[in-house]
Amino acid sequence: MTDSTxxxxxxxxxxxxxxxxxxxxxxxxxxxxxxxxxxxxxxTARLALFTGCEPVLVVTGANAQEVQTALAGLPLIFTRNPDWQKGQSTSVKAGVKALPAGIDAALVFLGDQPHIPPRVPRELLRVFQQDDPAEAILIPAYQGKRANPVLLEKRxxxxxxxxSGDAGARALxxxxxxxxxxxxxxxxxFDVDSPEDYQKLLARPAPLFKD
Structure with missing residues (x-):
């Protein structure tokens, strides 16, 4: 069930x-x-907030202070991953560990994917809420290729x-x-993994959602 927001x-x-x-x-x-x-x-933080998820928890590591400054003024919770150099899975673990009690699922966003259409995470949430799927992981796909964000059920x-390592949630x-x-x-x-990718991103329009 969703409300008007x-x-x-x-x-x-x-x-x-x-x-x-x-x-x-x-x-x-x-x-x-x-x-x-x-x-x-x-x-990307604004996209996560736009979905209506609560709370929105940011896992920092490298450049932690600069990232937190870049997110100033947004209603976010921060947790730092001291083991960030050991791979993405350590950040997923740090995020899950910092979640408050009573959370049924977590929608995991990658901080370098601000271009994800807002309807993608919202549709994942709709499927989770309304269809009550038996699956523990919901993942978007384009032409059969898996993408992000990924919804992880509390199981x-x-x-x-x-x-452990850099496998992230994929290991599950x-x-x-x-x-x-x-x-x-x-x-x-599309991913922003190189200076050339960044130049391609600069040519794309900004998201249509608002704070």
């Missing part, structure tokens, strides 16, 4: 924004690059605590049932 009030879904990476493939902190006047990570939280896909939710959204296939 898009909030999902049947099951409690939090958002976890992964913003701890060191951007080793870029020449500067990727999350702090600007797009339409704001850092990439701020756009995974204990398993997440045992993850063979252990728990996965539901792919298809989208006709080419943006799901």
């Amino acid at each position: 898009g909030r999902h009030d049947h099951k409690k879904v939090a958002a976890i924004l992964l913003a701890a990476g060191g951007s080793t493939r870029m020449r500067q902190p990727k999350l702090l690059l600007h797009w339409h006047g704001q850092p990439l990570v701020r756009w 995974l939280f204990e398993a997440l605590a045992r993850l 896909f063979s252990q728990f049932p996965v539901k792919q939710v298809p989208f006709e959204e080419p943006d799901l296939a």
Whole structure:
């Protein structure tokens, strides 16, 4: 069930924004690059807030203070991952560990994907809330290719605590049932992994959502 603001009030879904990476493939902190006047990570945080998830928890690591400054003024909760250099899974674990009690699922966003169409996370939430799927993982897909953000049901939280390395939540896909939710959204296939990708992003329009 959702209200007019898009909030999902049947099951409690939090958002976890992964913003701890060191951007080793870029020449500067990727999350702090600007797009339409704001850092990439701020756009992604606004996207997470726009879904109506509560709380929205940001996991920082590299450049933690700069990332937090870039997100100033937004209603976010921050937790720092001291082990961020050991891989993305450590940030997922840190985010899950910091969630308040009573959360039924977490929608995990990557901080460098501000271009994800807002309807993608909202549709994942709708499927989780209204269709009550048996699967523990909901993942968007474009032309059969899996993308982000990923919704993780609370059954995974204990398993997440045992993850290691840079596999992130992907290591759980063979252990728990996965539901792919298809989208006709080419943006799901785009990543900002190089200076050339960033130049392509700069040519894209800003998201249509508002704070």
